[in-house]
Amino acid sequence: xxxxxxxxxxxxxxxxxxxxxxxxxxxxxxxxxxxxxxxxxxxxxxxxxxxxxxxxxxxxxxxxxxxxxxxxxxxxxxxxxxxxxxxxxxxxxxxxxxxxxxxxxxxxxxxxxxxxxxxxxxxxxxxxxxxxxxxxxxxxxxxxxxxxxxxxxxxxxxxxxxxxxxxxxxxxxxxxxxxxxxxxxxxxxxxxxxxxxxxxxxxxxxxxxxxxxxxxxxxxxxxxxxxxxxxxxxxxxxxxxxxxxx
Amino acid sequence: xxxxxxxxxxxxxxxxxxxxxxxxxxxxxxxxxxxxxxxxxxxxxxxxxxxxxxxxxxxxxxxxxxxxxxxxxxxxxxxxxxxxxxxxxxxxxxxxxxxxxxxxxxxxxxxxxxxxxxxxxxxxxxxxxxxxxxxxxxxxxxxxxxxxxxxxxxxxxxxxxxxxxxxxxxxxxxxxxxxxxxxxxxxxxxxxxxxxxxxxxxxxxxxxxxxxxxxxxxxxxxxxxxxxxxxxxxxxxxxxxxxxxxxxxxxxxxxxxxxxxxxxxxxxxxxxxxxxxxxxxxxxxxxxxxxxxxxxxxxxxxxxxxxxxxxxxxxxxxx
Numbered sequence: 001x002x003x004x005x006x007x008x009x010x011x012x013x014x015x016x017x018x019x020x021x022x023x024x025x026x027x028x029x030x031x032x033x034x035x036x037x038x039x040x041x042x043x044x045x046x047x048x049x050x051x052x053x054x055x056x057x058x059x060x061x062x063x064x065x066x067x068x069x070x071x072x073x074x075x076x077x078x079x080x081x082x083x084x085x086x087x088x089x090x091x092x093x094x095x096x097x098x099x100x101x102x103x104x105x106x107x108x109x110x111x112x113x114x115x116x117x118x119x120x121x122x123x124x125x126x127x128x129x130x131x132x133x134x135x136x137x138x139x140x141x142x143x144x145x146x147x148x149x150x151x152x153x154x155x156x157x158x159x160x161x162x163x164x165x166x167x168x169x170x171x172x173x174x175x176x177x178x179x180x181x182x183x184x185x186x187x188x189x190x191x192x193x194x195x196x197x198x199x200x201x202x203x204x205x206x207x208x209x210x211x212x213x214x215x216x217x218x219x220x221x222x223x224x225x226x227x228x229x230x231x232x233x234x235x236x237x238x239x240x241x242x243x244x245x246x
Numbered sequence: 247x248x249x250x251x252x253x254x255x256x257x258x259x260x261x262x263x264x265x266x267x268x269x270x271x272x273x274x275x276x277x278x279x280x281x282x283x284x285x286x287x288x289x290x291x292x293x294x295x296x297x298x299x300x301x302x303x304x305x306x307x308x309x310x311x312x313x314x315x316x317x318x319x320x321x322x323x324x325x326x327x328x329x330x331x332x333x334x335x336x337x338x339x340x341x342x343x344x345x346x347x348x349x350x351x352x353x354x355x356x357x358x359x360x361x362x363x364x365x366x367x368x369x370x371x372x373x374x375x376x377x378x379x380x381x382x383x384x385x386x387x388x389x390x391x392x393x394x395x396x397x398x399x400x401x402x403x404x405x406x407x408x409x410x411x412x413x414x415x416x417x418x419x420x421x422x423x424x425x426x427x428x429x430x431x432x433x434x435x436x437x438x439x440x441x442x443x444x445x446x447x448x449x450x451x452x453x454x455x456x457x458x459x460x461x462x463x464x465x466x467x468x469x470x471x472x473x474x475x476x477x478x479x480x481x482x483x484x485x486x487x488x489x490x491x492x493x494x495x496x497x498x499x500x501x502x503x504x505x506x507x508x509x510x511x512x513x514x515x516x517x518x519x520x521x522x523x524x525x526x527x528x529x530x531x532x533x534x535x536x537x538x539x540x541x542x543x544x545x546x547x548x549x550x551x552x553x554x555x556x557x558x559x560x561x562x563x564x565x
Binding site: 024 | 301320323324326336338348350352381399
């Protein structure tokens with residue numbers, strides 16, 4: 001039998017380019033919304049709590065960075081995937097000879113990138129408003145990509161399960177708040193529930209982000225492992241749901 | 247391209263209490279263009295979706311080259327190019343990018359993808375739109391991009407659901423030409439169309455569906471024969487069109503009169519007898535044109551037969 005499909009490299013490149021094309025049409029809402037809300041929260045807290053301790057400032061800054069990422073990858077991606085499903089445009093991907101896992105990777109990577117301007121803006125706020133010394137490490141890029149995959153896969157799952165775009169947005173917002181809230185609550189406040197935090201895609205990135213950005217250190221190996229496992233598991237679930245026939 | 251048979255084996259799909267299709271048994275040999283015709287809701291689209299693995303059968307199976315089609319399997323997707331009724335996920339791309347991306351994802355080299363994209367842009371009159379975003383196109387233009395994206399890398403099986411929907415007559419003509427050019431000894435083309443008249447020129451085999459079942463399976467000629475041997479006649483009267491109308495009324499109820507012209511459909515024998523009689527009377531007829539019934543005529547006649555049978559059954563039940 002004759003088989004017709006692209007090699008993996010070409011497939012990933014074409015799928016990435018197809019998703020990047022969304023930027024041409026929709027960059028304003030994606031970038032502005034994912035940047036304005038978290039950056040606004042940082043500014044508001046800076047203005048209302050001038051005497052905040054340095055450690056608390058670090059929590060706020062890292063939480064806001066992750067909020068930017070989760071708005072793009074959980075809320076916005078879930079809405080887009082729900083639209084793909086409801087309009088049946090998703091069928092196009094489902095009948096093409098492509099790896100749907102690779103499609104999820106392309107979607108989550110591109111939606112994750114929409115949050116980068118917001119992350120940069122928050123970093124600038126931290127540096128100039130809160131006077132927090134920040135370090136840049138190339139591992140930041142890896143962290144953002146893996147976080148995008150973990151959170152974006154959750155967004156994809158929500159989009160595939162939601163009956164329509166509006167409900168996907170609602171569910172996405174609820175999940176995003178749950179993920180961030182529980183991921184940011186100090187471990188000591190949770191007691192025996194701490195173990196449960198490993199199932200959240202925000203727990204690992206928050207711990208790693210604080211280490212990398214604020215202390216320039218890389219001593220959070222268990223968090224990397226947890227995040228990677230989370231990302232891979234969520235990817236598997238989302239691509240399984242995508243393959244399901246009617 | 248090696249040859250692959252397509253088999254539907256006791257295939258059924260049920261949604262709640264309703265059968266979308268029921269006990270479909272078919273074998274389609276390579277080298278044929280097969281048309282699926284039938285009213286809305288007859289189960290045609292479900293049959294295509296079962297083929298590409300988008301809809302899981304309730305019972306039975308679809309086999310390609312002896313292998314059972316399972317949803318999501320890569321080998322199925324490599325063998326079948328499918329054009330659904332609804333728009334593809336290409337809205338964010340430009341026209342050229344959309345067609346080229348499809349070619350690349352189907353494993354074509356960059357050079358072939360560029361060349362084939364260019365050919366289709368020209369053939370489907372899309373060259374001037376190449377840099378326009380697909381989402382901003384009209385319905386018909388959007389449909390053409392979808393067709394080009396499927397036809398840019400034709401597979402051993404091509405399944406097209408209403409390929410000429412929303413297209414203007416010229417573009418419909420070009421699309422049928424493209425479909426005809428796809429004909430190859432090793433390829434199966436399966437298409438759903440409501441445009442029976444236009445589909446006729448490319449079809450080797452016609453499957454007519456109603457209520458989830460195949461009601462007719464055969465060549466276009468056999469379909470015509472199935473519903474009776476009749477002719478369509480159009481006559482312009484030289485004098486006395488009323489006389490022609492009276493004569494026609496005596497042999498058929500299917501006729502129309504427009505001023506001096508009379509059009510009617512009647513059995514071949516009756517129609518020819520009447521024409522011979524008229525032509526024997528000088529001046530009675532100014533012009534005559536006689537047509538073999540088209541596939542559409544045969545299809546409509548078949549539908550009238552079903553509806554008649556259904557009504558009769560309903561009346562019998564009431565009694």
